[in-house]
Structures are given as structure tokens and as C-alpha cells.
Amino acid sequence: MSFPWAQQYKPTTEFGQWMDDRLPVGRLIYNSLGAGYPTPRNLNYMWNFGSLAGLFLVIQIVTGIILAMHYAANANIAFDSVEHIMRDVNSGWMIRYAHANGASFFFIAIYLHIGRGLYYGSYKAPREMIWLLGVVIYLLAMATAFMGYVLPWGQMSFWGAKVITGLFEAIPLVGKPIQELLLGGFAPDNAALNRFFSLHYLLPFVIAGVIIMHIWALHIPGSNNPTGVSVKGKQDTVPFHPFYTAKDGWFVGLALIVFTAMLFFMPNALGHADNYIPANPLSTPAHIVPEWYFWPWYAILRAFTFDFFFIPAKLLGVLAMFSAILVWFFLPWLDRSPVRSGDYRPRFKKFFWFGLIPCIAILGYCGGAPAEEPFVMLSQLASAYYFAHFLIVLPLLSRIEKPTPLPNSITEAVTGKPIQQAS
Amino acid sequence: MASIDTAVESGDPAVSEPEIGGVRRRDFINIAAVSFAGVGVVATVFPLVNQMNPSADVLALSSIEVDISAIESGQAIKTSWRKQPIFIRNLTAPEIEAANKVDISGLRDPETLADRTQPGKENWLITLGVCTHLGCVPLGAAQGEVKGEYDGYFCPCHGSHYDTAGRTRKGPAPTNLEVPEYSFLTDTVVKIG
Numbered sequence: 001m002s003f004p005w006a007q008q009y010k011p012t013t014e015f016g017q018w019m020d021d022r023l024p025v026g027r028l029i030y031n032s033l034g035a036g037y038p039t040p041r042n043l044n045y046m047w048n049f050g051s052l053a054g055l056f057l058v059i060q061i062v063t064g065i066i067l068a069m070h071y072a073a074n075a076n077i078a079f080d081s082v083e084h085i086m087r088d089v090n091s092g093w094m095i096r097y098a099h100a101n102g103a104s105f106f107f108i109a110i111y112l113h114i115g116r117g118l119y120y121g122s123y124k125a126p127r128e129m130i131w132l133l134g135v136v137i138y139l140l141a142m143a144t145a146f147m148g149y150v151l152p153w154g155q156m157s158f159w160g161a162k163v164i165t166g167l168f169e170a171i172p173l174v175g176k177p178i179q180e181l182l183l184g185g186f187a188p189d190n191a192a193l194n195r196f197f198s199l200h201y202l203l204p205f206v207i208a209g210v211i212i213m214h215i216w217a218l219h220i221p222g223s224n225n226p227t228g229v230s231v232k233g234k235q236d237t238v239p240f241h242p243f244y245t246a247k248d249g250w251f252v253g254l255a256l257i258v259f260t261a262m263l264f265f266m267p268n269a270l271g272h273a274d275n276y277i278p279a280n281p282l283s284t285p286a287h288i289v290p291e292w293y294f295w296p297w298y299a300i301l302r303a304f305t306f307d308f309f310f311i312p313a314k315l316l317g318v319l320a321m322f323s324a325i326l327v328w329f330f331l332p333w334l335d336r337s338p339v340r341s342g343d344y345r346p347r348f349k350k351f352f353w354f355g356l357i358p359c360i361a362i363l364g365y366c367g368g369a370p371a372e373e374p375f376v377m378l379s380q381l382a383s384a385y386y387f388a389h390f391l392i393v394l395p396l397l398s399r400i401e402k403p404t405p406l407p408n409s410i411t412e413a414v415t416g417k418p419i420q421q422a423s
Numbered sequence: 424m425a426s427i428d429t430a431v432e433s434g435d436p437a438v439s440e441p442e443i444g445g446v447r448r449r450d451f452i453n454i455a456a457v458s459f460a461g462v463g464v465v466a467t468v469f470p471l472v473n474q475m476n477p478s479a480d481v482l483a484l485s486s487i488e489v490d491i492s493a494i495e496s497g498q499a500i501k502t503s504w505r506k507q508p509i510f511i512r513n514l515t516a517p518e519i520e521a522a523n524k525v526d527i528s529g530l531r532d533p534e535t536l537a538d539r540t541q542p543g544k545e546n547w548l549i550t551l552g553v554c555t556h557l558g559c560v561p562l563g564a565a566q567g568e569v570k571g572e573y574d575g576y577f578c579p580c581h582g583s584h585y586d587t588a589g590r591t592r593k594g595p596a597p598t599n600l601e602v603p604e605y606s607f608l609t610d611t612v613v614k615i616g
Contacts, residue, residue: 066474088479091470249456 002031003038003222005234032219038237039244040225042414046116047223048251053109054211055252056102061204063099064148071151073197075190078153079278097267103145104270105259107293110138119352121340122224128332133214135328137207144203145291147196150188154275155285161188161196163288167301170315187281227413228340229406236410287370295367296360297321300386302371303379320383327390334390337398339406347401351393359385481505486616488608491547499564501552504603504615508552510564510576511613514587519545521574522588532598536588539602549613550589550600554578561585561600576600 009030011017020027030036070089072081085092114134117123123131150161165182169175184191222231231237238244262269270292274285290298304317311319327334342349362382366375407413487504491511494500499512514522519536527533540547552560556578562568563576563585571577572593573586583594590599605615 062471066471069475070478084478084480088481090473090476090478092474092478094470095474249460 002036002219003231003234003237005237006031006038007035007239009034009036032215033245034241035239037219037222037240038231038234039223039240040231040236040410041238041243042225042227042410043223043244044226045251046112046120046226048248049109049113049116051248052252052255053106053113055255056106056109057204057207057211059102060099060106061208063095063102064201064204066095067099068201071197073151073194075153075193075279078151078193082152094263097263099148100271101259101262101267103148104291104293105255105262106141107145109255110141111293114138115357117224118356119342120224120226121228121335121337121342123332124335124338124340125332126221127218127224129217130214131332132329133210133217135325137210137214139325140203140207140210142294144200144207145293147200147203149291150193150196151200152275153193153279155277155279155283156272156275156288158188158279158281159284159288160290161192164290165192167318167321170312170318172315188279224340225410226341226343227407227410228344229408229410229413232409233411289368292364292368295365296363297324297367299363299367299375299379300324300383302367303376303383305376305380320387324383324386327387331390331394335394335398337401337403339403344404344406345397345401346404348394348397351389351397355385355393356389359389486614488612488614490612492611496546498566501564504551508560509603509615510548510550510552510589510600512548512550512564512589514546514548518574518587522586522590525586525588525590531591534588534590534599539588539590539599541607544607547613548587548589549605549615550602552576553601554580554583554596555591555598555600556581556583556594556596 009020009024009027011020011026016026019025027036067085070081070085070092072078082096085096087093089095117131117134146160146164150157161183165179165188168182169179171178180186182192183189184195222237225231272289274288277285289295298321301317301321304313304320306316307313308316337345337348339345342352359382362378363386366379366382369375484505487502489500489502489509489511491500491513494511494513496513497515497518499510502509502511522536527535536545536548539550552564554561557580559578559580561571561576561578561583563570569577569579571584573584575587575589575592576585577583578585578594578596581595583596584592585596585600586592588599589602591597603615605613608614
């Protein structure tokens with residue numbers, strides 16, 4: 001699926017031709033990542049984070065498979081086996097730190113990738129499926145990251161497992177049995193650790209499968225672009241290779257410099273010291289928070305301190321937390337504005353930069369802060385705006401906003417002059 | 424005439440540079456970038472493979488001390504070193520004599536008993552209990568086990584026979600039973616590894 005002016009794959013060797021007639025892998029790569037995939041010529045650096053997230057998924061899978069060679073998923077020795085990796089295994093410390101920090105970098109990449117989509121309207125027709133699959137990937141990544149954090153079986157691992165499975169207890173009637181089913185017991189123990197390890201190993205491959213569908217769906221309409229204006233002709237595109245392979249490669253180099261700086265000079269900066277204490281079911285750490293990438297959602301969970309009619313606060317918090325992400329599934333139909341890019345939507349742009357982004361930043365900060373004032377109050381205000389943004393502001397804006405004039409084409413936006421008719 | 428509105432393709436003259444003697448400046452950039460990435464890949468892959476080598480705790484098992492005072496002449500014990508069996512055998516005088524009588528030029532792996540023991544301690548034959556054919560544990564160390572045709576060790580897996588100096592004499596084993604690095608700390612304590 002591509003534009004009619006896409007360059008055609010021509011095997012250059014006899015063997016290439018032989019393969020192309022039998023198993024056209026070369027053609028697949030050429031048409032999806034090579035010169036045969038025309039891409040808008042005006043993509044800015046915000047379009048680099050998809051490939052970057054893919055790279056970090058690969059890093060996670062490679063380092064994870066290696067860690068599994070040395071790790072023991074048994075509650076009695078799991079903590080010791082992680083210390084064994086850190087102290088005894090050749091370069092084990094580096095591989096484990098790469099895995100721990102790689103998770104953070106994966107989430108940095110996908111948050112910027114999601115933010116790009118939110119601002120430039122990449123979720124709008126005809127790209128709804130790409131967006132929906134992306135939300136699925138994000139949910140799977142959250143589950144994977146959570147279960148991975150349990151595996152070292154330190155204090156944060158244990159209490160994280162207890163608190164997160166405790167969320168399911170809030171479900172009326174069946175909550176308690178569901179929690180016991182998930183844990184295989186009444187508190188996290190060997191059964192929970194083993195199944196978390198099993199699923200933590202499985203889910204990244206499920207993610208990889210959904211990513212294939214995500215990219216497949218992307219390649220039907222092709223990439224969105226900073227103007228949000230659809231590609232109109234050959235002059236609006238450049239071949240993916242060498243233009244975007246080179247740009248992605250250069251950006252991967254930059255990202256890896258930051259990653260390795262983190263890995264070698266401050267590997268524990270994003271972790272919690274408490275997780276270097278072996279799990280103790282009889283003592284909860286004083287300040288228990290999830291990893292930073294869950295903080296906004298954790299703040300929404302904790303914002304609900306009051307019962308609402310017959311719904312207890314605990315259930316409200318859980319519902320709100322899940323709804324905060326599930327609302328993304330409805331986003332393509334909540335924002336009805338036909339203009340994709342925030343650059344041409346003056347009011348949307350203000351609500352985005354001065355509403356949604358600060359709101360998520362506040363939620364993120366409060367989620368990592370202790371559950372006390374003023375953070376509870378701030379979380380409540382920010383949660384209220386968060387939902388209002390998606391459920392009220394976006395539908396309303398799409399009705400009343402007057403967009404600024406769109407360029408006639410990508411080329412016109414880039415060059416600042418009207419498109420020349422092909423002569 | 425190419426303008427900024429003209430479509431760009433890979434290998435398009437509009438984006439290619441003039442060649443000087445068949446070499447473009449872009450060729451240098453390509454080679455430099457790919458080489459740099461190649462060095463990075465090698466530097467990354469090395470620790471990812473090296474992690475499979477024995478870890479520090481495994482290497483820490485690499486030497487043991489054994490008290491041999493209770494082994495009487497004609498007896499042997501099995502002990503374990505690096506998770507592999509070790510045979511320590513106190514040879515009798517006839518066994519030493521039998522080993523020394525052999526003409527080593529006819530052996531598959533020519534070694535004298537003296538080569539395989541330490542000076543003044545020729546009665547102590549210390550070898551790995553690992554058949555050099557495919558790694559089974561030969562019989563003959565414990566009392567009552569078959570010792571093979573040469574009265575040393577016999578490997579039941581594929582029928583290798585070792586003599587009283589632990590040398591391969593018959594069957595598929597290519598070399599003599601391996602003698603580990605060891606030293607006598609005292610007359611009765613030997614340090615292996």
C-alpha cells in the first residue's frame with residue numbers, strides 16, 4: 001500500500017531476483033523502510049520517537065533475555081539472584097542497569113510519541129486504527145513494566161505488587177476473588193512472582209506483534225505531518241531511505257549518548273533505594289510510589305478521597321485511573337475538528353500547551369509526592385481538568401473554533417510559495 | 424532545472440554531489456558512519472556474549488583443599504572440583520611398577536607416571552574423573568568397581584580402558600585422564616586448582 005509514485009523494487013542480482021520470486025523479504029523491507037516508501041518531506045524531530053521506541057523495545061528484549069539466563073523466579077532466591085547478576089555475572093551490572101533504565105527510555109520515547117500524536121492530530125481519520133493500536137501497545141507496556149518491577153523482589157517490588165493487585169479488590173463483589181486469582185494467594189509470594197516472570201517474558205513479544213499491526217496500519221495512509229495536510233503529490237514526499245533512515249539513525253545516536261550517560265553515571269537516579277532491601281511482607285516502606293512513568297495515573301488514583309453517592313472512594317479512584325487511559329480509545333470521535341495539526345488551531349493550541357501539558361506535569365509531580373496536602377488538592381484539580389479536556393474541551397472546540405488558513409500543500413508550507421503546476 | 428519544488432529521489436542528481444575521480448564526499452560520510460556504527464555494535468555485542476562465560480562465583484569455586492591422610496595404599500577417593508569429579512588414588516608398589524614397566528612410545532598419549540605425579544609423591548595419582556572421550560565418569564575409584572583391562576579405570580559409556588597411571592590404553596579415549604594443577608600444602612593436604 002503506497003502512493004502511486006513510490007519507487008519500485010528491482011532486484012539487482014540474480015539471487016535477489018530468485019529470492020524475490022519465492023520469499024520477497026527484500027521487497028517487503030524496500031517498500032516499508034526503504035526507498036519504496038514515500039514519506040512527507042516536512043516531518044520534524046517529533047517524528048523520530050516511534051523508531052526510537054522500537055529501538056528501546058529491542059534493547060529491552062535483548063537485555064531481558066540475557067537477564068533471564070541468570071535470574072531465578074523463586075521468592076526465596078530472586079533477590080539474591082539479582083545481586084548475583086550485579087556482582088558475579090560478567091558485565092551483569094551493565095546489562096541489568098541497561099534493562100532498568102531502558103524501560104524509562106522506552107516510556108520517554110512513547111510519551112513523546114503519544115504527545116506528538118495528540119498535538120498534530122495523528123489520531124484523526126484515516127489514522128484511527130493506528131492510534132487505537134498505539135493505546136493497546138501502551139497498555140501492554142504498562143503491564144509489562146509493572147510486572148518487571150516486581151521481579152527483583154525488593155521492598156518496592158513486593159509492595160508495588162500488593163498495591164496494584166489491590167486495585168482489583170475495589171471491584172464490587174468479585175474484587176477479592178479476582179485479587180486472589182491474580183496473586184495465587186492472599187499476598188504476593190512465589191506463585192505471583194512466577195506468573196509475573198512468565199508474563200513479563202511473554203508480553204514484549206505480544207507488543208512486538210501489535211507494533212507490526214501499528215506499522216502496517218500506518219503504511220496505508222502514510223505518516224501524518226506537521227501541517228496535518230494530506231500528501232497531494234510526489235513533490236510532497238521523499239523516499240524513506242535514505243532521508244528518514246539517515247535522520248532516524250542520527251537521532252538514535254543522540255538518544256544512545258543520553259542513554260549511556262544515564263547508564264554509566266547515574267544508573268539508579270530513576271530507581272528507589274528501598275528496592276535494594278529484600279521484600280518484607282511485614283513492613284511497608286514509608287514512602288511508596290511507582291516508577292516515574294506511572295506517576296500521573298497514580299495521582300489520579302489517589303485524588304479520589306471521597307465517596308460519591310454509593311460508590312466508595314477506592315472504587316472511584318480505580319475507575320478514574322483506568323478511564324484516564326481508556327478515554328484515549330474514544331479520542332478520534334471526541335475531537336471532531338477536521339483540522340489535524342495544532343499549528344492551525346489557535347484555541348486548541350492554547351488548551352494543549354497551557355491546559356493538558358501542565359495538567360499532566362502536575363499529576364506527574366503529585367503522583368511522586370507523598371499523599372498529603374497540597375498534593376491531594378492539586379491532584380484533584382488536575383484530574384478534573386484532565387477529564388474535562390478530553391470530554392468537554394475537545395468536543396466543544398471542534399464546534400466553535402475557527403482554524404487559521406491551511407496551506408494548500410506540504411510543499412507550499414515548506415517553501416512558502418504556491419505549488420507550481422507540473423510542466 | 425531543478426527547483427525546491429522538484430520531487431527528490433534517492434540517487435537523484437539534484438541531491439548527489441559532483442564526482443571527483445569517481446569518489447564523492449558522501450562516500451566518505453557513508454563509510455565513516457557505517458564504520459563508527461560497526462565499532463559500536465562490536466563494543467555492545469562483546470559484553471552481551473561475554474556474560475555467558477563463568478561468573479565470578481563459579482570461578483571462586485576453582486580451588487579446593489583435600490585431606491588425604493585417610494587414604495590407604497591401594498585406595499582411591501572421589502571428590503568434586505569445579506562441579507567435576509576428581510580421583511585421588513594412593514597407588515600400591517605393584518601398581519607403580521606396572522605403570523613404569525610400560526613402554527611409552529607405544530601409547531596413544533605418551534606420558535610416564537613421573538610426568539603425571541609430583542616428585543617424591545609418585546604414589547599419589549590425582550586426575551579428573553572425566554573420561555577424555557565424551558565426559559562420563561570412569562569406574563574404578565570406588566571399591567568393587569570394574570577397573571578395566573589395565574587395572575586402572577574403565578569408562579562404561581563407550582569402553583575406554585585406563586591403566587594404573589590413568590593413561591588411555593584401549594577404547595576411544597584420545598588422551599590420558601587430565602591431571603589438574605595441584606600442590607601438596609603438607610604431606611596430608613593437597614590443594615587442587
